[in-house]
Amino acid sequence: MIWDKTTIDMILKGIQETFFMVFISSLAAYIIGIPLGIALVVTDKDGIKPFPALNTFLGIVINLIRSVPFLILLVMVTPITKAIVKTTIGVKGVIPPLVMCAAPYIARMVESSIKEVDYGVVEAAKSMGASTMQIITKVLIPEAKPSLLVGASISITTILGYSAMAGFVGGGGLGTIAINYGYYRYETEIMFVTVVLLVVMVQLIQEIGMRFSRFTDKRIR
Amino acid sequence: MEKTITKNENSDEVRYSDITESRYETGYPDKDSNYPIIRIKSLSKVFKTKSGTVNALDDINLDIYKGEIFGIIGLSGAGKSTLVRCINYLEVPTSGDVIFEGRSMSAANEYQRRQARRAMGMIFQNFNLLSQRNVIKNICFPLEIAGVDRDIAAKKALRLLELVGLSDKASAYPSQLSGGQKQRVAIARAIATEPKLLLCDEATSALDPNTTKQILELLKDINKKLGITVIVITHEMKVIESICDRVAIIADSKIAESGNVADIFSDPKSRIGKKLILEDAVVNCDIVSGKKIRIIFDGRSSFEPVISNLILTTKAPVNILYASTRDIKGKAYGQMVFQIPGDDAEYKRVAAHLDSMGINYEEVTDYDMGQDDD
Numbered sequence: 100m101i102w103d104k105t106t107i108d109m110i111l112k113g114i115q116e117t118f119f120m121v122f123i124s125s126l127a128a129y130i131i132g133i134p135l136g137i138a139l140v141v142t143d144k145d146g147i148k149p150f151p152a153l154n155t156f157l158g159i160v161i162n163l164i165r166s167v168p169f170l171i172l173l174v175m176v177t178p179i180t181k182a183i184v185k186t187t188i189g190v191k192g193v194i195p196p197l198v199m200c201a202a203p204y205i206a207r208m209v210e211s212s213i214k215e216v217d218y219g220v221v222e223a224a225k226s227m228g229a230s231t232m233q234i235i236t237k238v239l240i241p242e243a244k245p246s247l248l249v250g251a252s253i254s255i256t257t258i259l260g261y262s263a264m265a266g267f268v269g270g271g272g273l274g275t276i277a278i279n280y281g282y283y284r285y286e287t288e289i290m291f292v293t294v295v296l297l298v299v300m301v302q303l304i305q306e307i308g309m310r311f312s313r314f315t316d317k318r319i320r
Numbered sequence: 321m322e323k324t325i326t327k328n329e330n331s332d333e334v335r336y337s338d339i340t341e342s343r344y345e346t347g348y349p350d351k352d353s354n355y356p357i358i359r360i361k362s363l364s365k366v367f368k369t370k371s372g373t374v375n376a377l378d379d380i381n382l383d384i385y386k387g388e389i390f391g392i393i394g395l396s397g398a399g400k401s402t403l404v405r406c407i408n409y410l411e412v413p414t415s416g417d418v419i420f421e422g423r424s425m426s427a428a429n430e431y432q433r434r435q436a437r438r439a440m441g442m443i444f445q446n447f448n449l450l451s452q453r454n455v456i457k458n459i460c461f462p463l464e465i466a467g468v469d470r471d472i473a474a475k476k477a478l479r480l481l482e483l484v485g486l487s488d489k490a491s492a493y494p495s496q497l498s499g500g501q502k503q504r505v506a507i508a509r510a511i512a513t514e515p516k517l518l519l520c521d522e523a524t525s526a527l528d529p530n531t532t533k534q535i536l537e538l539l540k541d542i543n544k545k546l547g548i549t550v551i552v553i554t555h556e557m558k559v560i561e562s563i564c565d566r567v568a569i570i571a572d573s574k575i576a577e578s579g580n581v582a583d584i585f586s587d588p589k590s591r592i593g594k595k596l597i598l599e600d601a602v603v604n605c606d607i608v609s610g611k612k613i614r615i616i617f618d619g620r621s622s623f624e625p626v627i628s629n630l631i632l633t634t635k636a637p638v639n640i641l642y643a644s645t646r647d648i649k650g651k652a653y654g655q656m657v658f659q660i661p662g663d664d665a666e667y668k669r670v671a672a673h674l675d676s677m678g679i680n681y682e683e684v685t686d687y688d689m690g691q692d693d694d
Contacts, residue, residue: 220449222448223449223506226437227513228438228462237461237464241450241452242450242451
């Protein structure tokens with residue numbers, strides 16, 4: 100294996116694809132996961148708007164999806180993927196299953212972050228005549244922000260891991276390169292480089308998330 | 321609806337009521353008469369737990385009048401925190417009703433209850449400030465909820481901060497404040513919507529004695545200057561003594577007794593009342609056997625040498641076990657517990673002497689003094 104321009108270009112494209120995949124999937128998964136997570140907390144029997152039936156239903160659906168291994172889910176949802184993005188391979192083909200897999204995970208992360216908010220503060224807001232919506236937008240989310248950011252860095256690195264796994268089914272990005280060249284063609288060097296790149300990306304995301312969380316947290320300093 | 325804010329230059333007193341965004345009009349026909357601002361009517365609260373039902377409150381009846389500082393005292397677990405939460409319907413009572421400003425809370429819908437809550441501020445033992453907002457934004461918070469214009473809210477918050485004496489901390493975050501400062505911010509926040517009533521749930525329990533005194537002074541000040549009715553929930557008799565006009569003692573989910581603080585202090589009728597008032601004496605006296613008498617001095621008798629006269633007249637040797645004075649609403653009240661080592665005849669002579677002098681006294685039995693198990 101010679102490190103010519105083609106190889107380097109391929110790896111650069113892989114990085115780009117991975118970033119794109121992770122970014123779009125995380126964004127979409129958060130758009131679904133945040134309301135779900137909030138709904139889990141709010142409709143809890145000790146929540147601010149108890150709705151046990153809905154709470155149990157959401158809990159079961161989330162656990163069901165979360166218990167399916169990602170690679171199985173990837174294949175299982177092929178018809179849905181095809182309906183949404185018209186293909187089941189490449190970067191595009193991986194995004195819908197990634198979102199489906201990550202959204203319930205994120206919902207649980209959001210749920211645990213929101214649950215950390217001191218009930219006393221919620222009670223204070225209630226005593227001021229705040230509505231449920233005001234409590235969510237003005238108390239729960241802002242107060243849980245540092246924890247939500249830590250949760251985001253964990254969730255995004257998990258999505259990055261899944262995106263690499265999708266390489267097995269031709270998902271594109273660094274994972275595909277690692278499998279096609281490194282695994283199937285025994286080009287250890289390429290595999291090594293892609294793995295190192297993935298490690299660096301995980302480190303970066305984790306570190307940025309943690310720092311951002313600490314920086315914005317007004318409880319510290 | 322909002323009047324413009326005008327600087328009040330010739331007075332150093334902070335103008336409070338420049339803007340009126342959430343006036344909760346009284347339901348009473350005559351606005352100026354002295355009506356109960358809160359009327360608690362046969363209120364009960366039952367909690368269902370895994371091990372059965374718990375009666376947290378049992379048939380509570382109370383009238384709290386406009387402008388007074390009303391204390392509710394009880395030991396922990398007596399139900400006082402539940403009671404205060406039933407007043408603003410954070411806890412919905414199982415039965416009974418709360419009449420706020422002549423209007424029933426139980427008949428109100430969710431929206432009306434929120435409106436009513438805006439007319440009742442509340443402060444807490446743990447302050448419950450928003451940790452991610454600075455002081456000024458915390459004070460703006462209830463105004464934000466009430467939909468007040470941002471600039472007006474900010475100006476008002478600054479003024480409230482001045483009122484509680486924390487102008488220099490406007491941009492500090494709660495984590496940078498001491499307990500007393502946090503409670504001051506919480507008070508400013510609670511009165512930002514110009515409530516008619518301020519509920520204080522163990523507001524000084526997490527503070528040291530000195531800070532407690534300052535916070536109580538501030539509450540008294542707010543009551544006087546702004547005319548806000550204050551309801552104080554506490555387990556400390558000294559809080560009641562220093563600021564309350566009237567008090568209700570709550571024990572075992574019921575009101576044990578209620579009335580003027582001075583009356584209850586000089587003559588507690590209920591067992592729990594005696595226990596709370598004789599709190600310090602309990603520790604000092606329960607080792608000594610024999611007849612014990614507790615005498616109560618009011619402002620008048622504290623100028624007379626009561627004990628000296630007593631000994632000279634009755635020739636009875638008395639053994640002073642406990643003595644203290646307390647300041648109740650600016651009047652000095654003292655109490656003293658002494659033992660009479662002699663026989664019954666001696667006790668009767670002492671009692672007769674106290675009767676003739678018109679001094680309040682009562683016999684203290686071991687039953688009153690002993691620690692009980694609640």
